[in-house]
Amino acid sequence: MDQNALKQAVAEAALQYVPDDAIIGVGTGSTANCFIDALARRRDRIRATVASSDASAARLRSHGIKVVELNQVAEALAVYVDGADEVNLYREMIKGGGGALTREKIVASCAKRFVCIVDESKCVTRLGRFPLPVEVIPMARSALARKLAAMGGDPVWREGVVTDNGNHILDVRNLEIDNPIEMERTITHWPGVVTCGLFALHPADVVLVGGKHGVDVREGSFK
Numbered sequence: 363m364d365q366n367a368l369k370q371a372v373a374e375a376a377l378q379y380v381p382d383d384a385i386i387g388v389g390t391g392s393t394a395n396c397f398i399d400a401l402a403r404r405r406d407r408i409r410a411t412v413a414s415s416d417a418s419a420a421r422l423r424s425h426g427i428k429v430v431e432l433n434q435v436a437e438a439l440a441v442y443v444d445g446a447d448e449v450n451l452y453r454e455m456i457k458g459g460g461g462a463l464t465r466e467k468i469v470a471s472c473a474k475r476f477v478c479i480v481d482e483s484k485c486v487t488r489l490g491r492f493p494l495p496v497e498v499i500p501m502a503r504s505a506l507a508r509k510l511a512a513m514g515g516d517p518v519w520r521e522g523v524v525t526d527n528g529n530h531i532l533d534v535r536n537l538e539i540d541n542p543i544e545m546e547r548t549i550t551h552w553p554g555v556v557t558c559g560l561f562a563l564h565p566a567d568v569v570l571v572g573g574k575h576g577v578d579v580r581e582g583s584f585k
């Protein structure tokens with residue numbers, strides 16, 4: 363099975379976490395795109411969606427799926443479905459390869475459940491092989507790059523990329539992520555950081571992993 367077929371398999375499996383007549387959160391990236399395409403078949407059973415990026419909103423609308431702003435939604439979203447760049451056994455993730463980390467974290471935080479959909483290449487025992495994306499306010503970019511370097515990382519400005527929020531992204535290689543929760547807290551508290559791509563304080567509730575033997579469901583407590 364090629365990687366795209368695995369992404370489609372987990373996207374299909376995620377449909378069972380989508381209740382009828384609900385408002386749901388939808389992520390960003392190639393795996394989330396597979397989910398959006400699968401969701402299109404049951405568009406009549408969805409009340410609305412909240413998208414984590416302009417790109418996902420456009421894809422949802424192209425399928426005739428209703429998209430609303432988060433500010434229009436007064437209730438908790440039933441579920442948030444999204445991919446990840448890396449996920450560990452504790453369901454902690456690195457996200458933001460597609461640059462949508464801030465909206466992803468916001469929409470995920472408004473959902474009752476985060477269902478992460480990945481192919482098996484994203485599963486790691488230790489986070490950090492994938493460079494950690496950090497969304498920053500443009501004027502703080504160089505100062506924050508120095509702070510990330512002092513922490514042991516090698517930050518690289520994702521030049522030419524402006525997020526949907528009008529900000530810049532630093533991709534940080536070679537960080538020693540011994541404690542993802544602590545690192546998320548530390549980086550997120552620095553002035554000028556909008557958010558970082560660690561999703562450890564609020565990890566996924568369920569991870570669906572697509573492999574050659576089918577879709578593995580990971581949930582429950584490891585800590």
Ligand code: 5RP
Pocket residue numbers: 389390391392393394444445446447456457458459460461462463466
């Ligand atoms: C976008 C993300 C994506 O979920 C992550 O990059 C995975 O993308 P893909 O499914 O294309 O591998 O965090 O900001």
